[in-house]
Amino acid sequence: xxxxxxxxxxxxxxxxxxxxxxxxxxxxTYTASDLAGVSRxxxxxxxxxxxxxxxxxxxxxxxxxxxxxxxxAILIGGCHPGDCHYATGNYKCLRRFHLxxxxxxxxxxxxxxxxxxxxxxxxxxxxxxxxxxxTETITKLGQSxxxxxxxxxxx
Amino acid sequence: xxxxxxxxxxxxxxxxxGHNIAGAVDVVGVAEYAAKLPNVVISKDYKYMCSDPGQxxxxxxxxEYNLNRIVVTSCSPLLHEKTFREATTKAxxxxxxxxxxxxxxxxxxxxxxFDDATEKSKDLVRAAxxxxxxxxxxxxxxxxxxxxxxxxxxxxxxxxxxLTMANAGKKVYLxxxxxxxxxxxxxxxxxxxxLDCAACILTPKMSSVKNHPNITLWTYSEVSNVEGxxxxxxxxxxxxxxxxxxxxxxxxxxCVEKCIFKEGKFPDEFNQGLSKRKPVYVPFPQAxxxxxxxxxxxxxxxxxxxxxxxxxxxxxxNAIDFDxxxxxxxxxxxxxxxxxxxxxFDAKKVPYYGYGKYPNxxxxxxxxxxxxxxxxxxxxxxxxxxxxxxxxxxxHCVGSRDEKTHKWCxxxxxxxxxxxxxxxxxxxxxxxxxxxxDMRTPGKGYEEFYDKLLHEDVHFIxxxxxxxxxxxxxxxxxxxxxxxxxxxxxxxxxxIPVDMVVLxxxxxxxxxxxxxxKMFNISCSTEGFFLERHPKLAPVNTFTxxxxxxxxxxxxxxxxxxxxQAGAAAAEALVLIDSGHVELEPNxxxxxxxxxxxxxxCLNICPYKAITFDLEKNKSSINVALCKGCGTCVAACPSSxxxxxxxxxxxxxxxxKGIFVE
Numbered sequence: 001x002x003x004x005x006x007x008x009x010x011x012x013x014x015x016x017x018x019x020x021x022x023x024x025x026x027x028x029t030y031t032a033s034d035l036a037g038v039s040r041x042x043x044x045x046x047x048x049x050x051x052x053x054x055x056x057x058x059x060x061x062x063x064x065x066x067x068x069x070x071x072x073a074i075l076i077g078g079c080h081p082g083d084c085h086y087a088t089g090n091y092k093c094l095r096r097f098h099l100x101x102x103x104x105x106x107x108x109x110x111x112x113x114x115x116x117x118x119x120x121x122x123x124x125x126x127x128x129x130x131x132x133x134x135t136e137t138i139t140k141l142g143q144s145x146x147x148x149x150x151x152x153x154x155x
Numbered sequence: 156x157x158x159x160x161x162x163x164x165x166x167x168x169x170x171x172x173g174h175n176i177a178g179a180v181d182v183v184g185v186a187e188y189a190a191k192l193p194n195v196v197i198s199k200d201y202k203y204m205c206s207d208p209g210q211x212x213x214x215x216x217x218x219e220y221n222l223n224r225i226v227v228t229s230c231s232p233l234l235h236e237k238t239f240r241e242a243t244t245k246a247x248x249x250x251x252x253x254x255x256x257x258x259x260x261x262x263x264x265x266x267x268x269f270d271d272a273t274e275k276s277k278d279l280v281r282a283a284x285x286x287x288x289x290x291x292x293x294x295x296x297x298x299x300x301x302x303x304x305x306x307x308x309x310x311x312x313x314x315x316x317x318l319t320m321a322n323a324g325k326k327v328y329l330x331x332x333x334x335x336x337x338x339x340x341x342x343x344x345x346x347x348x349x350l351d352c353a354a355c356i357l358t359p360k361m362s363s364v365k366n367h368p369n370i371t372l373w374t375y376s377e378v379s380n381v382e383g384x385x386x387x388x389x390x391x392x393x394x395x396x397x398x399x400x401x402x403x404x405x406x407x408x409x410c411v412e413k414c415i416f417k418e419g420k421f422p423d424e425f426n427q428g429l430s431k432r433k434p435v436y437v438p439f440p441q442a443x444x445x446x447x448x449x450x451x452x453x454x455x456x457x458x459x460x461x462x463x464x465x466x467x468x469x470x471x472x473n474a475i476d477f478d479x480x481x482x483x484x485x486x487x488x489x490x491x492x493x494x495x496x497x498x499x500f501d502a503k504k505v506p507y508y509g510y511g512k513y514p515n516x517x518x519x520x521x522x523x524x525x526x527x528x529x530x531x532x533x534x535x536x537x538x539x540x541x542x543x544x545x546x547x548x549x550x551h552c553v554g555s556r557d558e559k560t561h562k563w564c565x566x567x568x569x570x571x572x573x574x575x576x577x578x579x580x581x582x583x584x585x586x587x588x589x590x591x592x593d594m595r596t597p598g599k600g601y602e603e604f605y606d607k608l609l610h611e612d613v614h615f616i617x618x619x620x621x622x623x624x625x626x627x628x629x630x631x632x633x634x635x636x637x638x639x640x641x642x643x644x645x646x647x648x649x650x651i652p653v654d655m656v657v658l659x660x661x662x663x664x665x666x667x668x669x670x671x672x673k674m675f676n677i678s679c680s681t682e683g684f685f686l687e688r689h690p691k692l693a694p695v696n697t698f699t700x701x702x703x704x705x706x707x708x709x710x711x712x713x714x715x716x717x718x719x720q721a722g723a724a725a726a727e728a729l730v731l732i733d734s735g736h737v738e739l740e741p742n743x744x745x746x747x748x749x750x751x752x753x754x755x756x757c758l759n760i761c762p763y764k765a766i767t768f769d770l771e772k773n774k775s776s777i778n779v780a781l782c783k784g785c786g787t788c789v790a791a792c793p794s795s796x797x798x799x800x801x802x803x804x805x806x807x808x809x810x811x812k813g814i815f816v817e
C-alpha cells in the first residue's frame with residue numbers, strides 16, 4: 001500500500017508517458033516514417049525507431065530484451081504481404097510475431113503491448129495514425145511492469 | 156567488434172538543420188547530454204552538419220581528438236548517410252564507424268512537444284553511442300555492371316531513352332506491350348503549344364528505334380520475371396504470339412484485305428473505338444514494326460477452327476503462322492528504365508457527364524483521333540449523326556482535381572483542351588466553350604498559347620460543370636445537350652446548349668502499374684504512380700538501385716517533360732554503366748563455422764537460395780554473391796551462428812538497450 005502511494009508520487013512528479021520501441025524495415029515502414037516527417041504530420045513523441053533492413057531480421061529476442069529493459073510497447077513495421085523488398089521476409093516476421101504473441105500470453109503480458117503493422121513507403125499518414133492509436137492504448141493500459149518483475153526475479 | 160580492446164573514442168555531432176531541428180529540439184541540451192555519455196570524447200552542435208564546414212568539422216575532430224567512432228545526429232540516413240560516410244572516409248576512418256541518428260524526419264518534424272522531442276532525441280543519441288562502439292570496419296563489395304539496358308514501355312519517353320542509350324553505344328532491349336511502339340503520342344494529332352503534327356515528329360524516331368543496330372525491339376511482349384540486383388539483372392521477356400512471323404511480314408496489308416471479314420467488325424483500339432477493325436490488322440499506317448497482328452479473341456480460326464484462312468493463302472511470304480506460341484526470351488542487363496506511361500481516366504466513372512449515355516459526349520482522346528487526317532473521320536469533327544457540330548463544350552478536370560475521383564491535377568488537360576478548342580474551331584467554325592476551374596498553363600510558350608486562344612473567339616467559363624443533360628427547358632434547346640455549370644465570374648448558374656461535349660480526361664496510373672512495381676521491386680506513391688527516390692534531387696531514381704523511371708509512370712506530365720526525364724534517366728543509367736562497377740553495401744550475412752551446429756534451419760529460409768550445406772564440414776555456408784542482406788537467416792539461426800554485417804545482434808541489442816537504459 002505504502003509502496004503504491006510512493007509509486008504514484010513518482011509518476012505525478014514526472015508525468016509518465018509511454019516509451020514504444022519501433023522496429024521498422026528499411027524499405028517500407030522506415031521510408032513511410034521519413035514521409036510522415038517530410039509531410040510534417042504530427043504524432044506523439046513516444047516511439048524510438050530502430051532500423052533493420054527487413055522485418056525478416058526481427059529476432060524474437062529483440063522484443064523480449066526491449067520489454068525487460070523497460071519498453072512499454074513494441075511496434076513492428078514491415079512491407080505489405082507480397083511487397084517485401086526481399087520477397088518473403090515479412091512472412092517470416094509474421095510467423096515470429098505469432099510465436100511472440102503466444103509467449104506473451106503465457107507470460108501474462110497484455111497483447112496490446114505488441115503490434116505488427118504493414119505500412120508501405122507511401123503510407124506516412126497510416127504510420128502517424130498507428131503511433132497515435134498505440135500511444136493512446138498504452139497510456140490507458142499504463143506503464144509496463146515487466147522490467148520491475150524481471151528485476152525482482154533476478155534478485 | 157571491440158574485441159581488439161581498442162579504446163573507443165566517440166565524437167557526437169548534433170545538427171540544427173537551421174530551424175528544422177533546432178526549432179523543435181533543444182540541440183544544445185542534447186549535445187551537452189551526449190558529452191557525458193560513456194566513450195564520448197567530444198560532442199558538438201552545429202548549424203548545418205551536411206555543409207562543407209560541417210563535414211570538415213568532423214574530419215578535423217577525428218584527427219585532433221583521435222576519434223574512432225562518429226555519431227551524426229541530424230536527418231534520415233536515407234538522405235545523408237552517404238554524405239557523412241564520405242566525410243568519415245576522407246578523414247581516414249572507415250566509413251562504417253559512422254552511425255546516424257534521425258532526429259529530423261523522426262523527431263523534430265513530427266513531434267510537437269519540445270521537452271518530449273528533446274527527451275526522445277537524447278534516448279536515440281544514447282542508443283547510437285552504445286551501438287557505434289560495436290561497429291566494425293567493413294569494405295564495400297565491388298561488382299561489375301552489365302552494359303546492356305532494358306527499357307520497358309515504348310512511348311515517347313521509352314523511345315527517347317532508347318535512342319539516347321543506343322547512340323551512346325549501349326545495347327538496348329526495348330519491350331512494348333502493344334503491337335507497335337508510339338504510345339499515347341502516336342494517337343495525338345497535334346502537340347501543344349507549337350501545333351506540331353505529332354506523327355511528323357514521332358514517327359521518324361519510331362523508325363530510328365526499329366533500324367538502330369544497338370536496339371532490340373520486342374513489341375507485343377511483356378516482362379514476366381526479374382531476378383538479380385543492380386548491374387546484374389536477369390530478365391525474362393514473354394513475346395506474345397501475334398500469329399504473324401515478324402521477320403517475314405512486310406506490312407503489305409494483303410492479309411487484312413483478304414480476311415474473311417469483308418468489313419471491320421471489332422472496335423479499333425487505336426481509334427478509341429470510333430472505327431472498326433478486322434481480327435487481322437495493323438494498328439495504324441506508321442505502326443512500328445509495320446507487321447500485322449491477329450487478335451485471337453476475335454479471329455474465327457481461333458474461335459471455331461473453321462475458317463478458310465484466306466489471310467494465310469493471300470500472304471505470298473508465308474508470314475502467317477496460326478501455331479505460334481508464346482516465346483520466352485532471357486536477357487541479362489545491368490540497368491532498367493521504366494517508361495510505362497499512364498492510362499486515361501475512364502469517363503464512365505463520372506456518370507453525371509453522360510459519357511456512354513449520350514452519344515455526343517466524347518472523350519478528348521476520341522476527338523484527338525477525329526481531328527487527325529488519317530483518323531476514322533479523316534479529320535472531320537462530327538457528331539455521332541455525322542454532322543458538323545455548331546457548338547462544342549469542353550469540360551476540364553474530368554477525373555482530376557476532384558475529391559470523388561482523383562485529387563491531383565493532370566497537368567496536361569488545360570493545354571490540350573486549348574489545343575482541341577483551337578483545332579475544333581479551325582475544322583468546324585463552331586462556337587467552343589471551355590469550362591475550367593483554373594487555367595493552368597505553366598510552360599514555355601503555354602501562357603502565350605492561352606492568350607492566343609482568348610483572341611480566337613473561344614468562350615471561357617470559369618466553374619466546375621455539375622452535369623450534362625438532355626433535359627431541355629425551351630424549344631431552342633431541342634436536340635442539344637445542356638451543360639449546367641456555375642459561372643463563378645458572374646456568380647450564377649448557366650445552361651449552355653451544345654451539339655457536342657468533350658470531356659478532358661485526366662491521367663492516372665496504369666492498371667498494371669502495381670504488377671510492374673512488384674516485379675521490379677520499387678514503390679508507388681499514394682496515388683499509384685511510381686515513387687522516385689527524392690522528389691527534387693533524384694526524380695528519376697528509385698529506391699532500387701539500377702532501376703530508373705521516366706515519363707508519366709512517375710506522375711502526370713506532358714511530352715517535353717517526359718522527353719527531358721527520359722534523357723535524365725538515360726544519363727543516370729549511363730553513369731552506372733560507364734563507371735564499370737557498382738559498390739554494394741556490405742550488409743551481407745556470414746556463418747561462424749565454430750558455432751554452426753549443422754541443424755539446417757537456415758537452408759529453406761533464404762529467399763535467394765544463397766545458403767548451401769557443406770556435407771563434409773556438416774555446416775551451412777553463405778554465397779556472398781547471392782546474399783542480399785535481409786538478415787532473415789540471422790534471426791532464424793537457433794545458435795546465433797549467423798551474423799549480418801552492419802546489423803549484428805550485438806549492435807541491435809546495444810541499440811535497443813541504449814534506448815531504455817539510462
